[in-house]
Amino acid sequence: MTQTVGKRDPWRPSEVERERAAYRTRQRRRSFVIGAISTIVVVAVVLVVLVTSPGWQRFHSTFFDPHEAVQSFPVVLRGLWLNVRVMVVCGLAIAVWSLLLAVLRTLRGPVFFPLRAFAVVYVDVFRGLPLLLVVFLLGFGVPALQLTGLPNSPLFWGGCALTLSYSAYVAEVLRAGIESVHPSQRAAARSLGLSYRATLRFVVLPQAVRRVMPALMNDLISLEKDSALLAVIGVVDALREAQIREAVNFNFTAYVVAWPAVHLPDDPDGPFHRLVRATARLPGSGWTAVSLLSLKGVRKSFGAHLVLADVSLEVQEGACVVLIGASGSGKSTLLRCINLLEVVDDGVVELDGQDITDPRVDGDEVRSRMGMVFQSYNLFPHLSVLQNITLAPVRVHGVPRAQALERAHDVLQRVGLADKANARPDDLSGGQQQRVAIARAMVNAPRLLLLDEVTSALDPELVGEVLDLLQGLREEGMTMVLNTHEMGFARSVADEVCFLSDGVILERGPAEEVLGAPQQERTQRFLSRLLH
Numbered sequence: 274m275t276q277t278v279g280k281r282d283p284w285r286p287s288e289v290e291r292e293r294a295a296y297r298t299r300q301r302r303r304s305f306v307i308g309a310i311s312t313i314v315v316v317a318v319v320l321v322v323l324v325t326s327p328g329w330q331r332f333h334s335t336f337f338d339p340h341e342a343v344q345s346f347p348v349v350l351r352g353l354w355l356n357v358r359v360m361v362v363c364g365l366a367i368a369v370w371s372l373l374l375a376v377l378r379t380l381r382g383p384v385f386f387p388l389r390a391f392a393v394v395y396v397d398v399f400r401g402l403p404l405l406l407v408v409f410l411l412g413f414g415v416p417a418l419q420l421t422g423l424p425n426s427p428l429f430w431g432g433c434a435l436t437l438s439y440s441a442y443v444a445e446v447l448r449a450g451i452e453s454v455h456p457s458q459r460a461a462a463r464s465l466g467l468s469y470r471a472t473l474r475f476v477v478l479p480q481a482v483r484r485v486m487p488a489l490m491n492d493l494i495s496l497e498k499d500s501a502l503l504a505v506i507g508v509v510d511a512l513r514e515a516q517i518r519e520a521v522n523f524n525f526t527a528y529v530v531a532w533p534a535v536h537l538p539d540d541p542d543g544p545f546h547r548l549v550r551a552t553a554r555l556p557g558s559g560w561t562a563v564s565l566l567s568l569k570g571v572r573k574s575f576g577a578h579l580v581l582a583d584v585s586l587e588v589q590e591g592a593c594v595v596l597i598g599a600s601g602s603g604k605s606t607l608l609r610c611i612n613l614l615e616v617v618d619d620g621v622v623e624l625d626g627q628d629i630t631d632p633r634v635d636g637d638e639v640r641s642r643m644g645m646v647f648q649s650y651n652l653f654p655h656l657s658v659l660q661n662i663t664l665a666p667v668r669v670h671g672v673p674r675a676q677a678l679e680r681a682h683d684v685l686q687r688v689g690l691a692d693k694a695n696a697r698p699d700d701l702s703g704g705q706q707q708r709v710a711i712a713r714a715m716v717n718a719p720r721l722l723l724l725d726e727v728t729s730a731l732d733p734e735l736v737g738e739v740l741d742l743l744q745g746l747r748e749e750g751m752t753m754v755l756n757t758h759e760m761g762f763a764r765s766v767a768d769e770v771c772f773l774s775d776g777v778i779l780e781r782g783p784a785e786e787v788l789g790a791p792q793q794e795r796t797q798r799f800l801s802r803l804l805h
């Protein structure tokens with residue numbers, strides 16, 4: 274346990290760090306002020322040039338003179354208003370339809386083949402057809418069929434043409450965004466118990482949309498400009514009005530759019546301790562060893578590559594089991610199978626006596642009872658530390674937001690990062706990010722904590738802070754299964770060490786036995802390689 278009484282708190286920012294942060298804030302403010310002043314100056318210059326130009330009177334009377342107005346609204350502006358309405362309504366329809374197409378295209382597995390195929394064909398067909406042709410076909414073709422029940426308005430069909438055509442392009446942009454989000458983000462969300470839909474909504478899409486925003490803005494501006502094409506089927510928009518007025522020979526619509534510190538808890542009766550004890554140990558003063566997790570004959574392969582051949586393991590309530598083994602021996606795969614992030618080919622995984630590999634079991638619910646921490650943290654970069662931690666409690670467990678925030682502050686305090694609640698993950702050091710990831714996995718007091726090489730992405734000096742934290746959890750009785758290459762850490766936390774080789778647990782036992790006096794020749798070789 275780290276003792277901080279009488280010493281500088283190592284997790285609090287130093288004077289130098291505070292000064293650097295203040296300097297960065299001052300720089301940001303200065304850039305903002307310079308940017309704002311430059312913008313105002315440029316806009317003012319453009320306005321002065323416009324208003325003092327020789328053609329200003331004609332320009333003004335064309336667009337703003339009330340004598341040119343129909344129904345007290347200047348006709349060109351009336352056309353522009355139509356453009357804006359088309360853009361808003363079509364924009365919304367395109368957003369919904371293209372998102373659906375993009376998601377359909379990213380579905381995997383043979384069950385979704387027809388939906389995926391539909392989306393592929395749709396996108397290819399509509400991207401191949403000239404927009405003008407679609408406008409003609411729908412704007413003239415459908416009303417000509419005189420089908421009962423369908424509107425005859427060219428504006429309606431023109432809007433449909435824009436929506437159908439643009440959705441194909443926007444769907445591809447969104448798909449690129451969705452696929453650009455690293456799979457580890459999905460794994461992290463699923464490990465928190467978020468359903469496929471919730472993962473898409475709260476983790477994948479916010480990041481995807483942010484990345485493709487510039488491309489989406491291009492499409493929105495193009496949509497505004499292309500709404501002028503509806504003139505060919507008799508819709509009188511701003512450009513058409515302007516042509517009728519013989520006033521301008523530039524695309525007014527486009528112009529308008531362009532303006533427009535690890536403190537291990539000092540208070541063992543504090544809320545965090547109680548939370549952990551309540552779930553990690555059985556009630557009463559005594560410690561009753563109960564098998565929380567049980568693996569029987571687990572088998573997993575990727576294609577022809579057999580990774581787990583036959584793994585059986587019992588993890589007692591409150592125990593810490595450490596998996597060791599050569600790189601590629603299947604340690605991470607085993608953790609992912611326990612967390613149902615991978616589907617086992619054969620065998621049984623039981624949590625609290627329930628067979629969680631049964632296909633009828635709700636995987637999201639099972640995952641929400643476990644916490645998983647990943648080697649590369651897998652924090653959600655678009656959310657603050659606090660939002661990362663409260664996402665699962667609020668969205669999966671239905672905890673009221675205020676209560677979730679309170680819990681989040683508790684765990685942040687616990688991992689020594691109370692002052693980083695509003696920071697973004699990218700603004701934290703590796704060790705701090707990993708502590709946030711542990712806080713995120715801990716916030717719902719999981720029955721079981723899975724830790725996948727949580728220190729291997731860290732600099733040696735940052736490793737200590739994470740190991741201290743895990744050591745503290747271990748002492749509080751949290752049930753943990755972890756894999757690590759840190760043999761010192763394994764020795765200090767493990768109740769049992771399992772050596773994985775060739776898809777099986779080749780040797781297991783108390784840390785001092787397996788690490789100190791291994792029986793198997795392969796374990797001896799592995800350990801001696803680590804030491805030299």
Ligand SMILES: Nc1ncnc2c1ncn2[C@@H]1O[C@H](COP(=O)(O)OP(=O)(O)OP(=O)(O)O)[C@@H](O)[C@H]1O
Binds near residue numbers: 600
């Ligand atoms: N999704 C996947 N598709 C195909 N092969 C995979 C996949 N995930 C893991 N593997 C393979 O399974 C084997 C075991 O990988 P795993 O990550 O479980 O090993 P590990 O023991 O955790 O290794 P390390 O200590 O290097 O992290 C490796 O050969 C890896 O290439």
